[in-house]
Amino acid sequence: MTLASVLGQPRAIDALQAALRGGAVHHAYLFAGPEGVGKELAAVGLAQALTCPERPDVGCGTCASCLRVARGLHPDVTWVMPDEERVARGLAGRSDFTGTPSRELRVEQIRDLQERLALRGLESKRKVAIVVSAQTMNVQAQNAFLKTLEEPPSGTTLILVASAMDKLLPTIRSRCSKVHFGPLPVALVAKRVQEERELDAATAELAAVMAGGSLGRAMALDVDALAQRKDVVQAFESLRGEDAVGLLRFAEAHGGSREDAEGALELLVLWTRDVALARAGMEEGLANRDLKDLAVEVASRTSEATLHRRHALLEGARAAIARNGAPRLQLERMLIELFTEAAR
Ligand SMILES: [Zn+2]
Structure with missing residues (x-):
C-alpha cells in the first residue's frame, strides 16, 4: 500500500501529497473523521513516504522499509494505541496486563513516546509517531502530549488519528494541521465489500448503506444476517x-x-x-x-x-x-x- 492507494479520500490525500512534494510537511497532523474510512491507512502511507529510501516523499510501498512500516515493525515509526486496541489487534494478550486492558491512552504511554522521540532516528533521518484513537487520551495524557506539540523534536512528524475531534483539547487541535476524512461513497464501499466478502451486489450495497460510508463498519457487519x-x-x-x-x-x-x-x-x-x-x-x-x-x-x-x-x-x-x-x-x-x- 501507499498514500496513493488510499481510496475515496481525494482531498485529504491530495493535501498530504502536495505537502510532501513541496517540502512543507507539518510537524503534527490530526487525521479526523469517522471510523473505518481510511485515516489509519493514510497515516501508514504518509509514514512510508517520509521514510522510504527508494522513492523519498512518495513511498514505493514495496521496499523493505515500506513493508516494515505497513506491518508496524519500522524502528522509526512508533505506534501508540490504547491497551485494549492492542489486544483487539492481537499485538498483546490480555495476560500482559494487570487488570482489564485500558480503553484510554495513558499518560505513561505518552511519556514513553516522548523518550523514544528524543532518541535519534535509527534508519531514516525522519521519525514518525502514529497515535491511534487519539481521542481516548485522558486529560493528563493530553497535557503531556501538548509538551511534545509545543517543542517538537526535530525531524519528527506526529500523526494523531481521531474519530472524535471534540474530545481533544483546543490547544492540541490548534497545534495540528487538520486533515478531514469524510464518509466513503456508498458505491466504493459496496464494491470493496463485495470483493472481500464474496457477497451478491444487492447485499453488498445494503451493507454499504447500513455502514454509513464506513468500510470498517461494512466489513464488520454480520453477513449472514444481511443475507x-x-x-x-x-x-x-x-x-x-x-x-x-x-x-x-x-x-x-x-x-x-x-x-x-x-x-x-x-x-x-x-x-x-x-x-x-x-x-x-x-x-x-x-x-x-x-x-x-x-x-x-x-x-x-x-x-x-x-x-x-x-x-x-x-x-x-x-x-x-x-x-x-x-x-x-x-x-x-x-x-x-x-x-x-x-x-x-
Ligand atoms: Zn519504499
Missing part, C-alpha cells in the same frame, strides 16, 4: 394483527438475543425508509433494490402517517432493547402495537 434480510422483510410484511400467533413467532425468531433483535430492527428501519422512498416515487434510492416490487406494493397501501408510526415504534423498540434487554418481549410489544393498532 437473510429478504426473508425478514417478507415475513414482516406478511404479519397481520388478527394472526397473534404469527406476531409471537416473528418475535421468537428474531428475539433470541440482543444482537439478533437489533440486527432485525436495523433492517426494518432501513426497509421502512425504502417504503417511504417508494411512496415518494424515488425507487432508485432504495437500499433493498431486489425488493423493489414489494416496496412499491407496500407503499401503495400504507399512508405516510403509518410509516412515521412504524419508524417511531421500530426505533422505540431498539432503544428499549439497548436500555433493558428483554429483546423478545420488546419485539412482541412493538409488533402488537404496530399491527393490532393499524388493523383497527
